[in-house]
Amino acid sequence: MTQVKLLGFWYSPFSHRVEWALKIKGVNYEYIEEDRDNKSLLLLQSNPIHKKVPVLIHNGKTICESMIILEYIDETFEGPSILPKDPYDRALARFWAKFLDNKVGAVVNTFLRKGEEQEKGKEEVCEMLKVLDNELKDNKKYFVGDKFGYADMAANLMGLWMGVFEEASGVVLATNEEFPNFCAWRDEYINCSQVKKYLPSRIDELLVFYQDRVRAQAPTSATLQK
Template sequence: MTQVKLIGVTLSPFSRRVEWALKFKGVEYEFIEENLQNKSPLLLESNPIHKKIPVLIHNGKPICESMVILEYIDETFEGPSILPKDPYDRAIARFWAKFIDDTCIPLLGKVLFGKGEEAEKSKEEFGGLLKILDNELKDKKFFVGDNFGFADVAANFMAFWFGILEEASGVVLVTSEKFPNFCGWRDEYINRSQVKEYLPSRDVLLAHFQSRFQSPK
């Protein structure tokens, strides 16, 4: 009998990516909540290089990095595909996943948690990234046509966590007037029945971020 464990954090978008994939594939798993302020021996042993969550442990073997884990789950377990079947569509999905992780999320951190001139410059740059995403999503429900999949799961932070961060910080970056296609994709994302069950509580997440923004710098 296979054994699947997931070391993660309930409020983490990266953990939630993996949970969505496991549920989508119908894989039973044990979720192990990690304390990032006091990292467990299991996490440090399973991911000794980066010491980060999430980590999937399958039959005693650890796999690290959320998008690597998603591909592993897709290739290992039976069920509907997460990545598109067409090679070109797979490449497009991987491109947007990497763009979001490597470019969008780090810059958003600078917008929300930076100070002064750095924050203002980052805000302008981030607006440019939103224009790119808005243009890509024109006339499409999701990043690869009408099918929800790999790139959209990678973009869960932009679809859900981002809006809550805006509310908690008081910094408004997205409006439907400026970015109608992005907002349409976000609404479609959040309202999908297969997505709702793997998203954390909005109220809990909002309270978490509000406490961060209200705490002394």
């Protein structure tokens, strides 16, 4: 009998990416909530190099890093495809997913740090928003083609969490005046029925959690973990 376990944090966009994929594929799994300040022996043994979530455990084998886990899920389980079938579209999806994932540090520094780190993060996030605003012009709904998939899952940090960070920190960069295409996409992303049912339901708790992190200035790199 197939056994699937997911180690994660309820407030982590990276854990939610993996839950998203499992649900879309219709995979039955056991979710195990980890404590960032008191990580379980199972997590430390499953990801001894980075000691981070999410970790997928499939029949005793462990897979780490959210985007790698998404590809594993897509290749291993039956159900709707996450990566496009067309090789070119698949390459595009991987490109945008990598682009978005590489900006995690800048987003964290902008909204959950202070001083020089925050200022550098603001510059990088604004440059990213310019790129995304151009890419999402002409009322573009998805990053690749006309189907929600891999790159859109990677975009959940920008689609939902960035708005939470902005509200929690009081630092607002994504305005309709400066980035109208991105803001229109974000509104559509959050309210799209295909997306909405897989986003975390505890939005109020998510905001309170990150407000506490901002007050504490979140000095460690373990705040989000991917």
